Each structure stands twice: as structure tokens, then as C-alpha cells.
Amino acid sequence: MAANGEGLTSQGYIQHHLTHASVCNTGEGYTLASSKVCADEGAGFWSWHIDTLGWSIFLGLVFILTFRSAAKKATTGVPGKFQCFIEMIIEFVGQSVKDTYHGKSVVIAPLALTIFVWVFLMNAMDWVPVDWIATLSSLIAGESWETITSGQSGVYNKIVPTTDLNMTFGLSFGVFALMIYYSVKIKGIGGFLKELYAHPFNTPWLYWFNFILETIALVAKPVSLALRLFGNLYAGELIFVLIATIGLYQLPVHFIWAAFHLLVIPLQAFIFMMLTIVYLSMMSEKH
Amino acid sequence: MNLNATLIGESIAFFVFVVFTMKFVWPQLNGAIEERQKKIADGLAASDEAEKQLDVAKKEIANQLLEAKTQAAAIVEQAKKREAQIVEEAATKAQAENDKILAQGQAEIEAERNRVKEELRKQVSVLAIAGAEKILARSIDAQAHADILDQLVEEL
Numbered sequence: 001m002a003a004n005g006e007g008l009t010s011q012g013y014i015q016h017h018l019t020h021a022s023v024c025n026t027g028e029g030y031t032l033a034s035s036k037v038c039a040d041e042g043a044g045f046w047s048w049h050i051d052t053l054g055w056s057i058f059l060g061l062v063f064i065l066t067f068r069s070a071a072k073k074a075t076t077g078v079p080g081k082f083q084c085f086i087e088m089i090i091e092f093v094g095q096s097v098k099d100t101y102h103g104k105s106v107v108i109a110p111l112a113l114t115i116f117v118w119v120f121l122m123n124a125m126d127w128v129p130v131d132w133i134a135t136l137s138s139l140i141a142g143e144s145w146e147t148i149t150s151g152q153s154g155v156y157n158k159i160v161p162t163t164d165l166n167m168t169f170g171l172s173f174g175v176f177a178l179m180i181y182y183s184v185k186i187k188g189i190g191g192f193l194k195e196l197y198a199h200p201f202n203t204p205w206l207y208w209f210n211f212i213l214e215t216i217a218l219v220a221k222p223v224s225l226a227l228r229l230f231g232n233l234y235a236g237e238l239i240f241v242l243i244a245t246i247g248l249y250q251l252p253v254h255f256i257w258a259a260f261h262l263l264v265i266p267l268q269a270f271i272f273m274m275l276t277i278v279y280l281s282m283m284s285e286k287h
Numbered sequence: 288m289n290l291n292a293t294l295i296g297e298s299i300a301f302f303v304f305v306v307f308t309m310k311f312v313w314p315q316l317n318g319a320i321e322e323r324q325k326k327i328a329d330g331l332a333a334s335d336e337a338e339k340q341l342d343v344a345k346k347e348i349a350n351q352l353l354e355a356k357t358q359a360a361a362i363v364e365q366a367k368k369r370e371a372q373i374v375e376e377a378a379t380k381a382q383a384e385n386d387k388i389l390a391q392g393q394a395e396i397e398a399e400r401n402r403v404k405e406e407l408r409k410q411v412s413v414l415a416i417a418g419a420e421k422i423l424a425r426s427i428d429a430q431a432h433a434d435i436l437d438q439l440v441e442e443l
Binding site: 024035038039043044045046047048049052053056057060063064067068070071072074075076077079083086087090091094106107109110111113114118161164165166167169170171173174 | 289290291292293294295296297298300301302304305307308309311312313315316317318319320322323326
């Protein structure tokens, strides 16, 4: 749908694609609205992006059910093609963990696997042409074709969960909690705090300086983790939307950009997984 | 850029997925992989072992074959010796028999000759006496001249 309808402007089209379907208290109790309406009504923190939640949980279920079915049928004899494929991913993740994390942990490998596959699947929603699901949702909601093409659609569905900061921060806060947990578990609460103030300058009169430095370094980890993934995917999605506004010529351009995402999508999933392992490994080691 | 309660929902979903993977996905799949790796390693080791055993068996076979050949050669050799021995013995025996028969025959011939000679001698003596009797019909007393006749017989 290029931006050539009477009521449909490029700005409106892009805005539509960047708006979430939300549930928030708009004054008359919790109702389905767009994230723009929620923000305008001042719904504040207690609003929910149901498209992000729905798609991410759906993709998470796709991940665990696929892997669970492989795990149930797993044979130690000659594996089938499906099992081989799943085992390839398991071994890839397991090797990455083994190479980087030298402690013993039953959490870190499954954690890395979950992050890698889940983030990959969520990123992969970027490949779905931007209007397919959005238009389909509008049609299912009962809007007429004219309403949709003229830019009047009131139905929103943003299908790439990793282009939502809530998603990426949800992941990175989980990782951050584990980082703190491992640091305290291995070094004790004293050891954890000592790393915050007694490093890098181990002289009492510089402890305040160390504390500022180390706290920033600590907090920067989950923030950079979340923002990196969000930034890459949001920019990619935005450019897909921009490409969709240029009319018929979007087809070859869209193809090139989608092909480029063959690189970006697995790479971002891999980076998120790898950095999680590295951060956890750093927090588990004594300095 | 609006952070909201979605964050909490995603964190919970993340936690649930990680726990599920930790309990029901990773141990099973990783266990299967590790067990298969072990199986393959064991299989390879067993194959190496079998190869070694095969080499040993091959050597054993070669040794036994060599031994058998040596033994067979020895047996053949022995048999040949025995054959020669038997032939030798038989020849010796036959020769002895031959000699014996020959000697016996000669002895018999000798005896016959002696007997015939004796007979002849006796008959000649009788003939001589008869001739002499006829010649000296009257005067010669056989009894009185017996010693002369005997001497004569002896001299024949």
C-alpha cells in the first residue's frame, strides 16, 4: 500500500506502522486502544502493548514447543533430520557457552539457547512484509478496504516484538537480575559491593570515584544490551516501512533490504546471546 | 519510547521460557548429544581394538600356517626315509633268502654228488671184486684179501 490515497500521507502511514495496539485505562476503565491514545490519555506505566506481548509469547511458544517435541523424541541412536537441526542449534549454543563461560552453571546454557532462538524468531518477524499482518488485522476487525487504504484504520498490530523497548528491556533486565544474582552468589554480598567501590583505584580516598565509575559500567551493560537490539531492529523496521512508501519500485529495494536482514537478524540474536554469556562470565569471576 | 507494564509481562514470559528450557528442553537434548558422542567414541575405540585383534589373528594364522608347512615337510621327509628303509630292508631280506636258497641248493647238490660218488665207488669196488674174482676165480679168498680190497676201494 503506497502512500497515494487521498487521506493517506507518508507520515500517517509510517505513524500507523509504529503504533502499538495497547490496553490501558483511558478514563473509563481498561480498554483496547492505540499506544498513541494511551499516551495522550496519560495512562502512564500501567498500559500494555498487547501486540508485543501476543507475538513474543506466541513465538516463545513456537520455540519451546518445537524444542520440546525434539527433546521428547530425542534418540541417542541415529537422529532424524529434525533432531539433527535442533541439535545443531544446541551444539552451537553449547559451544559458545563452553568457550566463554568457565564456571559451572545449569542455567546459563538454557538461558543462552532461549535468548538466541527467541530473539531470532522475534527478529525474523521483520521479514514479513510490513502491511500483511497489519492489513489482515484491520480486515478481521471488520474495517472496509477503503478505510484501510485511505489511512483511517484504527487497528494497530506491530508484529516485531524486538522493535519495542519494553521487549528488549524485559530481556536485558532478566539478564541483569541474573548478573547480580551470580555475582552475589559467587562472591558474596561483600565481594559484590567491594567490586563496586574498590576497583579500579584501590585507595580509600578514591572509593567515591570508583563507585560512580563501576555503577555506571554495571548499569550500562543491560541498557546497552537492550538498546543495541532495539536500535538495530527498530531502524530495520523503519526502513522497511519507508521502502513501502515509494510505490511500485519498492519491490527490488525491499528485496535487497530483506536480503540484508539475512545478516542482521541472526547476528543481533547471536550478539545478544553472546553478550549475555560474556556479562554473566564477567560477573562470576573474581577480579 | 514509552516504557510501560509490557516490560513486566515480557520479563515474566522470559523467565517462564528460560525455566521451561532449563527443565524440559536442554537436559534432554544435550544429554542425547553427549550420550551419542560417547557411543561414537566407544564405537571408534572398539573398532580400533578389533583392528588390532585382527592384526594379531592374522599374525597367528601366518605362524600356524608356517608351522603346519614345516610339520608337513618333516612328515614327508620322514615318510621318504621310512620308505627307503623299508625298501632297503626288503632288499636285504631278499638277498639273504636268495643266498640261503642258493647255499641250500649247493649243499644238496654236494650231498647228492657225494652219495653218487659213494655209490659209484661201491659199485666199482664190487665190479672190481667181481672182475678180480672172475680173473682169480679159484685162489683168492675174499675174506683173506679183504684188507687189500678195502685199500683199493679207498684209493678209488
